[in-house]
Amino acid sequence: MNKLASFELSLNIFEKLRQLIHKKAGISMSDAKRSLVAGRLRKRLVALNLDGYDDYFHYLKKDELAGTGEMQRFIDLLTTNETWFFREEKHFKFLKKQTKDCPVSQTVNVWSAASSSGEEPYSIAMTLADSMGLSSPWQILGTDISTEILTTARKGIYMKSKIKGLSTPLKRKYMLNGVRTDEDYLAIVPELKKKLQFKHFNSAKTGEPKYFDKLTAKNNFL
Ligand SMILES: C[S@@+](CC[C@H](N)C(=O)[O-])C[C@H]1O[C@@H](n2cnc3c(N)ncnc32)[C@H](O)[C@@H]1O
Incomplete structure (x- = not known):
């Protein structure tokens, strides 16, 4: 099986990730957003050569101290930027x-x-x-x-x-x-x-x- 497809975001880690994005950006993620979060973060796991979302969560926690810029990437990936001219x-x-x-x-x-x-x-x-x-x-x-x-x-x-x-x-x-x-x-x-x-x-x-x-x-x- 290819590595991308083998990643699974457990409820436990999803809970931690959604608390983190709420703390950092005030963004609330409902239970229904679990697969969206998994999808948006999947390529980062591969790029960082990590074995799963739990490793990614720990990587982000380390980043809070080391400041490698991963937290900003996490925020970039989880924000929804849909917009258009004269929208409202x-x-x-x-x-x-x-x-x-x-x-x-x-x-x-x-x-x-x-x-x-x-x-x-x-x-x-x-x-x-x-x-x-x-x-x-x-x-x-x-x-x-x-x-x-x-x-x-x-x-x-x-x-x-x-x-x-x-x-x-x-x-x-x-x-x-x-x-x-x-x-x-x-x-x-x-x-x-x-x-x-x-x-x-x-x-x-x-x-x-x-x-x-x-x-x-x-x-x-x-
Ligand atoms: C759906 S877009 C809306 C864009 C535009 N205001 C409009 O109505 O067309 C939401 C934007 O809010 C930004 N955003 C989310 N949380 C934010 C925060 N805590 N501080 C600043 N910008 C934030 C996202 O990055 C995203 O670009």
Whole structure:
């Protein structure tokens, strides 16, 4: 039998792993998520040449002291990053209404607290660019616990066939067509991209990201 197929996640170790992800990221996993957890972690067991999920759990516990980065990989693997442009339509209508009559000099800061691969904060940016203009002093902070997904968000490049929720006029206005080997992709225009910052932040920990101080006064947050 191949090694991948032979791994079995016992109830006991699943319980330990789900307590760990809850402690680290505030993520709750129901009993039904046992096979999902097993599937997402399986390749790590092979990559680390471990004999089973119990070994992996001990490896993670050691990482808490040694800091090899495995805990972050564990978090990256267990977060669900599903998102799309203008996913919560009502929120964007509300944002447009709130900002359309803002004076051009008004500073507006928006925090997308689980920004995933960037579709949500870029949708906020398109909304603000339409209602306030690109030269007004608004800016957006996108934060997420997954370092891997933040890399995608920072790039702001999306595969055309996977883009969901974005109208053709907005694509034309705020995205650039890839050429030659990149023809299957669209990229956020630089003028919009420079209005965003992406940072690693765990929302399950109390307090606001320290980057907020640099952004400007708290009472300007929407
Ligand atoms: C389903 S996506 C939602 C993305 C976007 N906000 C949307 O509504 O389209 C959930 C995101 O939350 C992030 N996440 C989960 N726990 C987190 C935590 N404790 N701190 C920060 N981000 C977290 C995940 O990494 C994932 O990218």
